[in-house]
Amino acid sequence: MTTTRIDRRMAKLKAEGRPALVTYFMGGDPDYETSLSIMKALPKAGSDIIELGMPFSDPMADGPAIQAAGLRALKAGQTLARTLEMAREFRAGDNDTPIVMMGYYNPIYIYGVDRFLTDAVASGIDGLIIVDLPPEMDAELCIPALKAGINFIRLISSNASDIRLKQQLGQASGFVYCVSTHGTTGLATPDPQKVRQLVRRIRAFTALPVCVGFGIKSADDVQTFGAIADGVVVGSEIVHAIARGVAMGSAAASVGAFVSDLGNAVRSVPRAPRIE
Template structure:
């Protein structure tokens, strides 16, 4: 059982929804990023999504794109991202970490080498947004054989014919993208999300976590109320971009987590 599976089992036993927080590794710099990531569990974060900086983040909105650019400008690399996860694991062996990014840096490293290094660093799952199910042999299946969950995105445009194929090799949880478009573009609507979550659950037993368009505790609570939890990324990254100190950012994160956990 992975840390992700164990965390969802705990949440189910507690009858609590999950709160997932996304941050870009190395934004605004390695040390600040590590301090923030270390503080997330105490701020109520159940699962950490750690962004892997990439030069061409086609699915991300301006906020996440700029975060990745700041990280790259500061010298962040795949090795340093794994190093950040490794440093986090020195004091936290329980909180799941999902690395989220694009396939090119992984392909350049070599899949087998990357998976071995990711596992050793304490990564529990992967979200690779530019690998469709037709490419499962590239990374998805090897990742699962290596003991990492491979988390797939479902979107409003994933129709009933496509959905079973998307779910086929997904593990850990399903990440439902609540809006069509890029990250941070619009606000999620629970009334719209609810039927889509039910549609996914009809073909999968996995938890469904909803992301994109969640920026306030109120929206976090509403969205988590119709799903198994929610993800917040751009709103947290915007706090980093604004130059707020880590304790203030963590207080904001706690308000979002409290909203999700109140669902």
């Protein structure tokens, strides 16, 4: 693969000696225009990488907050095509911030893999996290995505054996998403020691950056886990901030204030030596 925006951004942050702040939101929540304004606000507030959620009717890995966001987006008419269009509109004003589309394979399968990858590249998409495509299905999307120049990012949980880790990381690129808790997103509280052990295990099999997600909720969490890994992912709490902002009539401002606190925290993480 050629170097992607994700590769360049992670290398830049490594040189700066700080972890990445990866922020997730659901495309189209609560509506297209509000969602686009939120997306544009994220880099200004301190987000280093944006995860753009693809709404789906049966989100098996998502907790209540993201499930509700996906339902709101679908009811507002959000589709995969409109999510790609959102990325394209964002990219017209920001050619540097990496965009990772996160979701499930069904909408992409229905859209058509070849068509999707062509449109994703044209929209400025840099990476994919597809929750329900294991390594055994790499020929479906992972390998075609890599050939198209799009990173394929794996979710890795603590119950994976060493053999499974090797399989999952074989075609991984961009960064590795370290799942800090069991269960769905946004519910359990991560145990720093267990996450530290998992990060160490992952790094034994790959030189890719490792970002920790699931259950990262606050600036304190960002500092705690940012000192362990190469980045932190915040999702459900941003979705909550969107819901609060919608109730007050200022979704983008609400998200911007919350992400700004996270951005300040990630930039003040005391960096320990890399754990090998």
